[in-house]
Amino acid sequence: xxxxxxxxxxxxxxxxxxxxxxxxxxxxxxxxxxxxxxxxxxxxxxxxxxxxxxxxxxxxxxxxxxxxxxxxxxxxxxxxxxxxxxxxxxxxxxxxxxxxxxxxxxxxxxxxxxxxxxxxxxxxxxxxxxxxxxxxxxxxxxxxxxxxxxxxxxxxxxxxxxxxxxxxxxxxxxxxxxxxxxxxxxxxxxxxxxxxxxxxxxxxxxxxxxxxxxxxxxxxxxxxxxxxxxxxxxxxxxxxxxxxxxxxxxxxxxxxxxxxxxxxxxxxxx
Numbered sequence: 001x002x003x004x005x006x007x008x009x010x011x012x013x014x015x016x017x018x019x020x021x022x023x024x025x026x027x028x029x030x031x032x033x034x035x036x037x038x039x040x041x042x043x044x045x046x047x048x049x050x051x052x053x054x055x056x057x058x059x060x061x062x063x064x065x066x067x068x069x070x071x072x073x074x075x076x077x078x079x080x081x082x083x084x085x086x087x088x089x090x091x092x093x094x095x096x097x098x099x100x101x102x103x104x105x106x107x108x109x110x111x112x113x114x115x116x117x118x119x120x121x122x123x124x125x126x127x128x129x130x131x132x133x134x135x136x137x138x139x140x141x142x143x144x145x146x147x148x149x150x151x152x153x154x155x156x157x158x159x160x161x162x163x164x165x166x167x168x169x170x171x172x173x174x175x176x177x178x179x180x181x182x183x184x185x186x187x188x189x190x191x192x193x194x195x196x197x198x199x200x201x202x203x204x205x206x207x208x209x210x211x212x213x214x215x216x217x218x219x220x221x222x223x224x225x226x227x228x229x230x231x232x233x234x235x236x237x238x239x240x241x242x243x244x245x246x247x248x249x250x251x252x253x254x255x256x257x258x259x260x261x262x263x264x265x266x267x268x269x270x
Contacts, residue, residue, distance in 0.1 A: 076160035230257055
């Protein structure tokens with residue numbers, strides 16, 4: 001912390017300051033990268049490699065080509081670079097007292113600790129829906145969001161396959177929350193792991209939820225792989241992230257969603 005305050009007044013030419021920042025940035029990148037590598041690598045290895053000949057519930061006519069996978073991984077690396085930079089900015093804001101990330105659970109009470117995680121999911125879902133709709137306007141889709149939609153038959157590696165500008169938009173969800181409320185470090189970790197795993201799951205191209213899931217009174221409020229896969233196929237509708245209610249309330253749920261889910265989950269296993 002003392003070194004960070006030193007950095008605020010250190011000259012740009014100070015090599016020690018640059019080495020310290022570079023090391024911190026590298027650690028941020030590696031941490032994000034390991035989380036993503038484990039989640040996307042496991043999902044891809046199991047569904048797209050090990051079990052690809054035995055899966056009945058796949059959503060794609062053909063598996064992604066090696067060229068598609070390489071492109072998704074390249075853009076995922078650039079996204080991780082952006083995420084690491086935003087993480088460094090958040091750390092600077094924490095150290096200088098502009099936002100608060102706390103470690104002791106009792107600091108803001110157990111009620112806030114318990115509620116803050118689901119509230120972060122609700123905030124992220126709302127933020128994503130709004131920004132996603134904006135990214136589908138003509139200019140943004142053509143110049144930015146179209147990168148993500150090159151994956152018509154996505155693999156789990158498409159989860160972070162973003163144009164750098166879109167990566168920045170997605171990364172801002174946490175700093176914007178911290179600008180308003182304090183968050184426990186454990187909540188931030190759980191939030192990060194949740195968004196990586198669910199995002200990878202959304203791009204798996206294989207439906208793993210059971211038949212009837214989307215029509216259940218509770219589980220039907222959660223998005224499925226089919227939900228987001230239809231969005232990739234058509235580039236229309238199903239703009240939600242974790243929950244399906246914004247699409248239902250605003251009339252953007254894809255008309256084929258329920259039918260497609262029923263068809264896929266109704267197939268007999270080979």
